[in-house]
Amino acid sequence: MLTLDDVALRRDASFELVVRHFAVAPGEAVAIVGQSGSGKSTCLDIMAGILKPDRAQRFTFHHAEDAPISLADLWQRHDRGGLRNWRARHLGYVLQTGGLVPFLSLADNVGLPLRLLGRREPGRVQELLQALGLDGLGRRKPRHVSIGQRQRAALARALAARPALLLADEPTASLDRDSAETVMGLLTSAARRENAALVMVTHDRDLAVRHGLRIATCASGGALGLSVLDDRETN
Numbered sequence: 001m002l003t004l005d006d007v008a009l010r011r012d013a014s015f016e017l018v019v020r021h022f023a024v025a026p027g028e029a030v031a032i033v034g035q036s037g038s039g040k041s042t043c044l045d046i047m048a049g050i051l052k053p054d055r056a057q058r059f060t061f062h063h064a065e066d067a068p069i070s071l072a073d074l075w076q077r078h079d080r081g082g083l084r085n086w087r088a089r090h091l092g093y094v095l096q097t098g099g100l101v102p103f104l105s106l107a108d109n110v111g112l113p114l115r116l117l118g119r120r121e122p123g124r125v126q127e128l129l130q131a132l133g134l135d136g137l138g139r140r141k142p143r144h145v146s147i148g149q150r151q152r153a154a155l156a157r158a159l160a161a162r163p164a165l166l167l168a169d170e171p172t173a174s175l176d177r178d179s180a181e182t183v184m185g186l187l188t189s190a191a192r193r194e195n196a197a198l199v200m201v202t203h204d205r206d207l208a209v210r211h212g213l214r215i216a217t218c219a220s221g222g223a224l225g226l227s228v229l230d231d232r233e234t235n
């Protein structure tokens, strides 16, 4: 579904991320692991069409019967509208910081992707709040719930429009062990149910392995801090 070949982005004089090859198929789940500062979040932001790569031999998204979309071409043409449409239609992104809109209730945050797409799905928001253990908190603003509850609301929002590609940056980082297991279970089962591709960044390799995710390593090394993600190194 998502394929990257020789995609690179230099962040500063001492750091360049180079994705030699990465591919994820519908229904497949991959965890990107690696040391702090090795480029995991940068990699996810490139996959999300948020950060523009300096070069991309191949950077494509291919969903079901639709024609393949070259994200590399959209960037090349500076087609911001095209990238925005692609993100709205196909992408669910759980940010490390949650990224909820502070002045909207949890329920309105979760329903936001559906509203932006002009879709009405009565019951969908409630179903997600319930699935993520947020029943009864829908009317609260993000600042009036715990960090872990915010994280789960962010996950519910990413799932709302049933995206084909689900990206998550440390979705369990602010959760206790039991909640982390629960959220991982929900994330992977939701992705499987929707036949979505899931790519998540995590420090917790064991948690990812326990939940059946393929492991891709973001390795750092070399004098320039060159970072290479290569999913052929997976186990």
Ligand SMILES: Nc1ncnc2c1ncn2[C@@H]1O[C@H](COP(=O)(O)OP(=O)(O)OP(=O)(O)O)[C@@H](O)[C@H]1O
Pocket (backbone or CB within 6 Å): 011, 012, 015, 034, 035, 036, 037, 038, 039, 040, 041, 042, 043
């Ligand atoms: N906005 C930015 N501008 C310039 N450099 C950045 C920016 N964000 C991150 N970097 C640099 O890019 C490199 C990779 O950072 P990134 O956040 O992708 O790593 P990470 O593996 O996700 O780290 P962590 O596990 O600590 O979250 C680091 O050297 C970092 O200092």
